[in-house]
Amino acid sequence: MKVLVDMNLCQSHGECxxxxxxxxxxxxxxxxxxxxxxxxxxxxxxxxxxxxxPMMAIRIED
Numbered sequence: 001m002k003v004l005v006d007m008n009l010c011q012s013h014g015e016c017x018x019x020x021x022x023x024x025x026x027x028x029x030x031x032x033x034x035x036x037x038x039x040x041x042x043x044x045x046x047x048x049x050x051x052x053x054p055m056m057a058i059r060i061e062d
Contacts, residue, residue, distance in 0.1 A: 002061040003038050003046055009057035016049035016058060024049060 003023060012032050016024040023046055024034045038046060043060075050058045 001038050001040060001043060001046070002036055003034055004036070004059050004061055005032060005034055006057045006059075007032070009055045010053075011055050011057075013054055015052040015054065019049045019052055020045035 010032055012026055012030045014026040014032075016032070016034075017026045020042065022035075022042055023038055024032060026032055046058075046060060050060060
């Protein structure tokens with residue numbers, strides 16, 4: 001599964017990093033970093049991160 005983040009929409013709220021810290025990280029510079037290729041075992045966490053993103057900047061591609 002691929003995790004994609006539209007950095008034109010992302011405002012670094014960090015909700016995704018709270019829900020799925022294995023995938024998302026908010027750096028000291030407030031710039032979001034993430035793992036693009038993620039195993040299926042993290043799907044539920046990533047789906048919750050997608051739902052919680054206030055800017056709707058995250059999507060999953062299979």
